[in-house]
Amino acid sequence: MQSYQPQTINIPVCKPYLWENEIRYVNEALHEGWISSKGRFINDFENKFASFCKSRYAVTVSNATNALHLAIDVLGLGDGDEIIIPDFTMMAPVFAILQNRCIPVFVDIDETWNMDVDQIESKVSKKTKAIMVVHNYGHPAYMPAIKRICDKHGLLLIEDCSEAIGAEVDGEFIGNWGNISCYSFYANKIITTGEGGMITTNDPKIFELVKSKKNMAFGTEQFRFEHTAVGYNYRMTNIQAAIGLGQLEYVDHAIEKKIQIANLYMRYLNGVPGVVFPPNKPWAKNVYWVFGILVTEEFGCSMAYLQSILSAQGIETRNFFTPAHKQPFLKGLAIKGEFPNSTFIHLHGLYLPSFVALKDSEIEDICNIIKDTQQGLNR
Template sequence: MNHIPVSKPYFWGDELSNVTEAITTGWISSNGKFIDEFEQKFAEAVEAKYAVSLNNGTSALHLACDLIGLKRGDEVIVPDFSMIAPIFALEYMGCIPVPVDVDDTWNINPELIEQAITEKTKAILVVHNYGHPSDMHKISAIAKKHGLKIIEDAAEAIGARQNDIQVGSWGDVTCYSLYANKIITTGEGGMLTTNDEHLYQLAKSKRNMSFGPDQENRFLHEKVGYNFRLTNIQAAIGCAQVHNLEASINHKISIANEYSSILKDVPGITLPPSAQNVKNVYWVYGILIEETFGLSKNKLQEVLLHAGIETRSFFAPVHQQPFLKHVSFNPSKYHKSVKLARQGLYLPSYIGLSSESIMKVADTIAQVQLKI
């Protein structure tokens, strides 16, 4: 109780025996039974036909951009409020991110997408932020109308649903992160899913250096490939993790419900969104510190840290990123993403967090408000 970290991984028990098997059998690199098993189980869990394991989520995004044929100079619509990995992936490809402000779900606002489309627009890269799904019904309709590809970044929202349809069901390709702070983890790692067999086969080849199809032609490479492979040791961890995916999601939702029940009556705090007909999996429990709280977000974080409670600030808006100075943005278009960055923080919400710790965090926030 002396220190509550903002995140830490949770292990269910079979991870160690699986890793031990991988090591004792000598299958420690990018081949082995756990690779195939993990990909199959993951695809089933997210209701996709195919899954390709990768070394991290950023590689999944980079590969996704390659798979759908993005080229230098292509424009891709993105949410202005986003973790930076999707934007880096576009930068690797020489593409131009076109940020759009978010709506009240903290995801890209579908109502603003069409006015951002130009003749150079080739795709929409949707990020499901903090566990809440974007409005994919509207976004997919826009993409279809304008002949655009869709990449879904579901790194923070595995298992989230809109109208009982799971995220990842709308995109040409969907990308996941398996980093240590995600709902399920392999330490480092990522996954790409698709329902398109051609894209699946291409992804499998490209992640493995685009080696030739047989021993005689192994070192003849028809396409540019990448070294994006996941190891069998990581997949061994992943098999145990994905087996417990639903339990992990239920833990996250339970933690969010406990926080909300305590914080809902604290003035000046906006709780995380939950739109109708969605399943928010609450990768993190994020709140906004409004002016009426009486203390700034940064000051509140200092108070919490002094009490042994770690927090994290929300993402910085895409249009404010220093490495994108070569792209022209109109700052007046991004009021909501700027507000999220200025006022947002997320609280400890890792799987295994005790009710006692949740109470300490929430009570510390409430007591701060009372002392103002």
């Protein structure tokens, strides 16, 4: 029997990019011997990240999934508390809600591919304690309206900024609208530490709690082993922070490059029937973490067919997320409501390669294949 040969992908959807100083900083961390979770790169990365995001405090963590778990924990949420969250999201924030024994309450998305602000209030109940915003695919949710709802109903506000570092609403960065925010530095993110994440807040009490609980909730000085709470090991290493610091020095360039890539795709694909571009509201700065398109009926063939054509030419694409209401692991939860928009983009959405080192000529090639497929030349 012939063994299965995985398709060699020439242009992946993403790959990390190292700028100037990452290797030097990692070498310094290694030579200085600070290879675990203490060291100058941790402090430097946290301080500079806070300053970049215009947040008062930033705390490194092992990844965003843990960051979200910890964020809900330190806000004191637990048994049966309801947290409102978009139906269309990567599932890590939903895991974090369930890990804290809270109940996710799902809202459909609007044309920004984020939680539909107009539907949120209909989901607020006596048990609702918080809203968890997820800024999907680089475009921010409309935070002023969400903040107003939180203030009106006395709800806590958590932002998952993993896919949208540097995105803005009305000229203000995301990540400072609520009580606590989380970021991911997984290898496909706009800046990466391999694995890693950050929690930001402007609240000194939340900051102290996060710092303590991410590091075992140790006691102080001679009482170190008298733990003040149930703690976690959600620490980032100094080596990862060294990479992060090098990445952060070029975060503006990385964002600029993502925007350029998106603009080039939109130039080449302009007018192609059945190709819908990602949202870009006038009040928003979309940082285009990925370049996602919707392939609708007008395109003339299925999205899966287009993906197979691209794949045959060595071009990787990814389907959009599977929404919460379609998740096998949530089958036991009686999810209320209708989610037509989230279902639509799930069925019609794919994202194209959009990493920093992607060449303009590669974008042109990808777009030509898409155009030829639409015109039936590849059928």
